[in-house]
Amino acid sequence: MTQRTIEIKSPAFLDETVLMAAGNLQACFPVTERPLALEIGCGTGHFLLEMATRHPERNFLGIDIYNKGCYKTCSKIDLHGLDNVRVMRVEARFLLAHHLQPDSLAAVYINCPDPWPKKRHRNRRLVNADFLRAMLHFLRPEGDLYFSTDFADYANDVADLIPTLPGYRNCLSAPLTTELPGYPISKYMRRFLDLGQPIHFVHLRRRPDLSTSDLPALKVVAGFRARWGDAAHA
Numbered sequence: 553m554t555q556r557t558i559e560i561k562s563p564a565f566l567d568e569t570v571l572m573a574a575g576n577l578q579a580c581f582p583v584t585e586r587p588l589a590l591e592i593g594c595g596t597g598h599f600l601l602e603m604a605t606r607h608p609e610r611n612f613l614g615i616d617i618y619n620k621g622c623y624k625t626c627s628k629i630d631l632h633g634l635d636n637v638r639v640m641r642v643e644a645r646f647l648l649a650h651h652l653q654p655d656s657l658a659a660v661y662i663n664c665p666d667p668w669p670k671k672r673h674r675n676r677r678l679v680n681a682d683f684l685r686a687m688l689h690f691l692r693p694e695g696d697l698y699f700s701t702d703f704a705d706y707a708n709d710v711a712d713l714i715p716t717l718p719g720y721r722n723c724l725s726a727p728l729t730t731e732l733p734g735y736p737i738s739k740y741m742r743r744f745l746d747l748g749q750p751i752h753f754v755h756l757r758r759r760p761d762l763s764t765s766d767l768p769a770l771k772v773v774a775g776f777r778a779r780w781g782d783a784a785h786a
């Protein structure tokens with residue numbers, strides 16, 4: 553069943569046309585000099601709200617393909633009067649390919665992305681070798697990448713990629729951890745933790761000495777959902 557698309561009138565909501573007119577993401581925030589952090593798949597905004605409240609010195613862009621999630625996230629941001637958050641309804645790899653500037657992110661957060669548990673669907677997962685390589689272009693030197701999942705198989709697959717990605721330093725003492733003190737709990741994390749299931753975390757950092765010109769050419773592989781016109785996520 554196709555759901556009605558909710559019109560989002562919030563000042564925190566960033567329409568693609570507004571972004572294109574502004575020229576770049578930072579120009580869409582009232583204070584353009586703050587370092588930029590990105591949350592991919594912000595859902596209904598619990599994690600984004602917490603991070604943006606804790607870090608007023610940073611700008612945060614939350615993206616999701618889910619219209620109602622963007623609406624709920626914007627409502628939270630408006631309620632708390634935060635001026636350091638923008639929310640876009642956009643597919644992650646579309647954002648990378650069209651709107652994100654190289655070396656521009658101080659951090660990227662990907663919490664509980666869709667796990668695609670069936671073997672035949674695993675190639676739909678967002679976080680894979682191509683994605684992690686592409687993110688090296690968009691993180692600034694010493695920019696952080698956080699990935700969390702309740703799904704052990706997804707966590708292990710990402711952990712196995714770490715030795716193949718020399719552009720990152722692993723910030724943990726092991727490839728994975730189930731404890732990341734101080735890291736905000738997202739809505740999905742809370743759901744799984746309340747069921748007694750662990751959350752697995754990866755924390756990588758772009759090496760300070762890695763120059764973007766030393767990276768292999770940027771390749772953004774189109775996502776399973778290239779844009780947001782997917783009725784299942786209206």
Ligand SMILES: C[S@@+](CC[C@H](N)C(=O)[O-])C[C@H]1O[C@@H](n2cnc3c(N)ncnc32)[C@H](O)[C@@H]1O
Nearest residue numbers: 593595616617618643644663664666738739740
């Ligand atoms: C399982 S939910 C997790 C939501 C939130 N991160 C949390 O931990 O509570 C995954 C979210 O990612 C969004 N999503 C899935 N694939 C995406 C993509 N390729 N680009 C942007 N958002 C995506 C979904 O719409 C959904 O809101």
